[in-house]
Amino acid sequence: MTSTIVIDAGSAPAQPPTQSRAAGGVARRGVTFGGILRSERIKLTSLRSIKLTLLITVIVGIGLSAAIGLLFSNDMRAAAEGSGGQIFGGGDEGLQYYLLTVSTFAAPFLALIFGVLGVFAISSEYSSGMILSTLAAVPKRTPVFAGKAVVLGIVSALTALVLVAGGLVVAVLCYPESAAQLGTSMVISGALGTVAYLVLISFFAFGVSVLLRSTAGGIAVVAGVTFVLPIAFQMLSMTGWEWVTTVSEYLPAQLGTILAQGTIEVASGPNFTVAALAMVVWAAVVMLPAAVVFKRRDAR
Amino acid sequence: MIEARGLTKQYGSKTAVDDVSFSIKPGQVTGFLGPNGAGKSTSMRLMLGLDRPTSGTVTVNGARYADTAAPLGEVGALLDAKGVHPGRSARSHLRALAATHGIPDRRVSEVLEQTGLSAVANRRVGGFSLGMGQRLGIAAALLGDPRILILDEPVNGLDPDGVLWVRQLLRHLASEGRTVLLSSHLMSEMAQTADHVIVLGRGRVVADAPIGEFIGGARTSSVVVRSPQATKLASLLMSAERDGVTLEPLGDEGFTARGLAASDIGAVAAAYDIVLHELSPQQASLEDAYLELTRGEVEYATS
Numbered sequence: 001m002t003s004t005i006v007i008d009a010g011s012a013p014a015q016p017p018t019q020s021r022a023a024g025g026v027a028r029r030g031v032t033f034g035g036i037l038r039s040e041r042i043k044l045t046s047l048r049s050i051k052l053t054l055l056i057t058v059i060v061g062i063g064l065s066a067a068i069g070l071l072f073s074n075d076m077r078a079a080a081e082g083s084g085g086q087i088f089g090g091g092d093e094g095l096q097y098y099l100l101t102v103s104t105f106a107a108p109f110l111a112l113i114f115g116v117l118g119v120f121a122i123s124s125e126y127s128s129g130m131i132l133s134t135l136a137a138v139p140k141r142t143p144v145f146a147g148k149a150v151v152l153g154i155v156s157a158l159t160a161l162v163l164v165a166g167g168l169v170v171a172v173l174c175y176p177e178s179a180a181q182l183g184t185s186m187v188i189s190g191a192l193g194t195v196a197y198l199v200l201i202s203f204f205a206f207g208v209s210v211l212l213r214s215t216a217g218g219i220a221v222v223a224g225v226t227f228v229l230p231i232a233f234q235m236l237s238m239t240g241w242e243w244v245t246t247v248s249e250y251l252p253a254q255l256g257t258i259l260a261q262g263t264i265e266v267a268s269g270p271n272f273t274v275a276a277l278a279m280v281v282w283a284a285v286v287m288l289p290a291a292v293v294f295k296r297r298d299a300r
Numbered sequence: 301m302i303e304a305r306g307l308t309k310q311y312g313s314k315t316a317v318d319d320v321s322f323s324i325k326p327g328q329v330t331g332f333l334g335p336n337g338a339g340k341s342t343s344m345r346l347m348l349g350l351d352r353p354t355s356g357t358v359t360v361n362g363a364r365y366a367d368t369a370a371p372l373g374e375v376g377a378l379l380d381a382k383g384v385h386p387g388r389s390a391r392s393h394l395r396a397l398a399a400t401h402g403i404p405d406r407r408v409s410e411v412l413e414q415t416g417l418s419a420v421a422n423r424r425v426g427g428f429s430l431g432m433g434q435r436l437g438i439a440a441a442l443l444g445d446p447r448i449l450i451l452d453e454p455v456n457g458l459d460p461d462g463v464l465w466v467r468q469l470l471r472h473l474a475s476e477g478r479t480v481l482l483s484s485h486l487m488s489e490m491a492q493t494a495d496h497v498i499v500l501g502r503g504r505v506v507a508d509a510p511i512g513e514f515i516g517g518a519r520t521s522s523v524v525v526r527s528p529q530a531t532k533l534a535s536l537l538m539s540a541e542r543d544g545v546t547l548e549p550l551g552d553e554g555f556t557a558r559g560l561a562a563s564d565i566g567a568v569a570a571a572y573d574i575v576l577h578e579l580s581p582q583q584a585s586l587e588d589a590y591l592e593l594t595r596g597e598v599e600y601a602t603s
């Protein structure tokens with residue numbers, strides 16, 4: 001069965017004169033950047049797969065936080081009663097560690113989903129041919145690239161914020177004594193650091209995907225950089241070469257871990273600020289060439 | 301008005317469009333004809349700035365398409381590749397395109413109505429038939445009420461009613477003073493819709509003429525011959541030293557002759573006492589003219 005819908009073709013021929021206003025008129029307003037942003041928002045929110053992915057990400061992320069929160073809050077209570085525990089150490093700092101651990105625990109895994117989101121933001125257009133409609137509507141391409149990046153950044157940031165804030169709420173629910181530490185600079189910087197990490201991972205993935213124009217290729221590179229490289233470097237570290245240790249400290253997964261710890265003193269390796277800058281460099285190194293290529297390349 | 305000057309596009313070592321120049325005028329329907337690989341779609345992609353020309357220029361209403369302030373108001377396009385994400389509804393697809401230009405949702409509903417898609421507007425495009433996909437493509441092309449329409453194979457996959465509808469729509473749009481360019485491999489369709497044809501072959505312009513002139517200018521017309529002694533007559537016609545004569549069998553007792561006048565065939569038949577049941581000159585069709593022109597220009601000829 002091809003179609004049960006009668007397209008009413010019989011009466012259609014009588015209709016063309018509907019469009020009898022003089023040539024031109026509807027689109028005289030022209031392209032605006034605000035319009036491009038609205039267009040990209042409609043594109044993202046009108047795909048069920050994207051909405052579903054985001055929903056599952058939030059549910060899984062907060063679910064993991066709840067599991068970890070239940071586990072660690074028992075330890076915190078035991079520590080407070082002086083009967084064992086002591087994963088996080090005592091005092092305010094211990095509570096801050098507890099809050100950050102529970103709320104950002106899932107971030108390293110969720111980084112891959114943010115990467116997939118970044119890949120899909122553009123690869124779905126290439127695989128479906130939608131890119132032709134998009135670029136025919138806005139032939140000056142750089143605003144399209146910028147608009148997509150802005151909308152992706154907003155969607156990633158909102159999702160990450162919901163995740164981390166939800167994780168903090170769960171942590172406090174599991175161990176109410178930690179509530180007093182929510183406003184400390186360490187907790188706030190760790191939470192925002194994680195949001196920044198996830199957003200920058202989605203940008204990195206977006207850039208890779210523009211360069212490769214392939215969903216599978218984009219996801220492979222993102223998974224490789226976030227999951228496989230750290231393992232590869234761990235094995236390489238057995239050689240004892242010093243550069244291996246240095247490089248592995250600047251891999252995205254490691255940077256994400258540093259960013260999730262907030263602004264604490266570090267004995268060695270990059271601190272919070274350096275880690276944040278290094279993540280920005282990771283994203284920029286692919287986004288800038290991607291922007292150039294997107295502008296120049298034939299659309300297909 | 302679409303103007304190409306010395307337009308050339310190479311993909312690697314392959315030249316898809318080779319130093320092409322033409323003007324496509326407003327107020328009439330212009331047809332792009334040519335075998336596969338002749339450069340029709342590439343020319344259209346170049347007009348829309350989807351591909352960069354290797355050299356030469358193409359302008360729409362006097363400007364490079366990318367330099368226009370309201371691209372959807374200048375050119376509405378239906379491209380061969382559908383250009384729609386299958387997971388999106390028809391309405392969302394059009395709304396996303398409309399949003400770039402601040403075109404209101406009212407206009408989206410209007411073009412859905414006009415293309416007969418209102419009833420399926422909220423369905424995912426992935427489930428659309430080829431004909432419905434074509435209608436959505438036409439809806440997208442009409443969205444900005446453009447002064448130029450570029451349609452690659454618009455009737456492909458449409459039912460006869462849909463074909464009639466597209467023909468009337470295009471004629472109507474041209475009568476409003478718009479520039480309408482369509483490509484089609486259906487030459488009968490082109491003969492009924494286009495005022496002017498540009499024939500491409502191997503990336504070059506082979507012909508660029510009003511449709512009447514184009515058909516009239518075809519050198520060979522054909523003659524249908526039926527006779528109980530068709531085989532004898534055919535061998536007599538072929539044995540005479542004539543250049544450019546081709547015979548094409550037409551069942552058991554007849555053939556179509558090209559390169560011969562009906563009077564010549566009649567004279568040969570009379571000289572050898574061959575009975576003729578039919579001897580009818582055929583008016584050269586667009587198809588004949590086209591085949592004549594593109595002979596040898598076919599990129600992927602069956603050998």
